């Protein structure tokens with residue numbers, strides 16, 4: 320996690336100094352972690368150490384302040400191995416952290432280059448919001464070119480489309496060493512095409528994209544309106560498809576909603592399987608945070624993770640960012656994790672939750688939604704509709720309030736295991752039962768004070 324803090328600091332620094340300065344001074348710096356609230360940076364020699372103290376200390380402190388440090392501290396240490404090195408060419412920046420323990424057996428350098436090491440199936444938390452997309456991706460990884468071709472995954476930003484595509488790539492690299500994988504965004508595909516036309520290198524371009532075993536194309540919605548690219552992609556698609564090579568496409572919307580997409584491409588996109596990823600529900604968000612914390616060996620209490628999961632509800636990239644902020648805040652201020660610390664760390668980024676939802680609020684809303692008296696929901700009735708409303712109420716109370724399972728149980732005159740059962744019933748049905756999923760979403764929005772228009776913005 321200290322790598323993420325450092326990445327954030329570097330991002331801040333980069334915006335405030337010139338590129339030349341950045342590469343000369345910051346690229347060679349080694350992040351040595353946060354110790355007792357102080358960011359420790361390894362520099363090459365004592366000259367650099369002095370230079371940093373004089374010229375960049377304030378900037379670094381500002382960067383830490385933007386992460387929530389109240390009394391920002393930076394310490395510079397001269398790296399032993401580099402003590403006598405001159406200020407000569409810089410090291411490459413550190414590789415992104417690799418979270419998975421398994422390394423590909425015979426890694427293909429080019430595959431490794433294109434795939435994010437973090438984006439594996441092992442690191443993908445499966446929930447009702449993404450289980451179909453996950454299952455489809457796994458099926459494709461196991462029998463590429465045979466299960467579903469193409470596999471078309473769509474969903475809003477930051478929900479794991481790229482992660483799943485790369486996971487198939489990693490899986491294939493491990494299972495079938497020697498297979499060629501190409502991952503490309505639609506934008507890069509377009510740029511490559513433009514360059515190939517300009518430089519008269521179309522044969523090379525075609526060979527590159529038509530000789531792969533797995534082609535992953537991100538953000539295919541950007542094909543809209545690009546006729547020449549669509550034409551070329553059409554031929555690429557056909558060549559691969561006819562040779563039973565796997566194609567996976569991602570988009571922010573289903574093919575039928577991509578405007579100005581040629582009919583022949585649209586119909587091809589619909590040949591295989593179209594699957595979507597929805598926003599994760601509370602339990603999945605907590606599970607994702609938990610996995611992230613464990614990978615980074617951070618021991619963070621469940622209740623703190625739950626608070627973060629309540630703040631960030633739709634985008635997983637932002638959810639991870641929020642965890643990073645909480646970790647940064649607590650380590651830079653040298654205070655242990657707590658709900659209060661987390662709330663403070665996130666208060667600059669997210670509006671504090673204005674209304675504190677109470678159990679009774681949830682029950683009332685559920686009663687209105689299902690058109691039955693609140694007391695009936697709380698009562699002992701076993702009629703199916705009543706049981707469903709009761710389970711939804713318990714599920715939402717757990718998600719939207721801070722009450723524990725025994726407290727919720729008491730509120731309904733039941734014990735905590737009944738509540739646990741209700742929650743797992745609803746969790747199981749989400750994504751499968753459209754009516755129930757719709758009810759839960761509507762109720763959640765209503766209670767978070769979002770009307771539908773705002774929620775979609």
Ligand SMILES: Nc1ncnc2c1ncn2[C@@H]1O[C@H](COP(=O)(O)OP(=O)(O)OP(=O)(O)O)[C@@H](O)[C@H]1O
Pocket residue numbers: 437438442443444445449474475476477478479480481482483607635636639
């Ligand atoms: N189910 C999941 N389990 C664990 N991490 C996830 C999951 N889904 C998404 N993530 C993480 O969330 C971040 C965003 O995911 P990703 O980049 O795949 O989103 P995306 O849908 O491709 O977004 P965009 O449309 O912006 O490209 C990544 O760090 C990814 O690892």
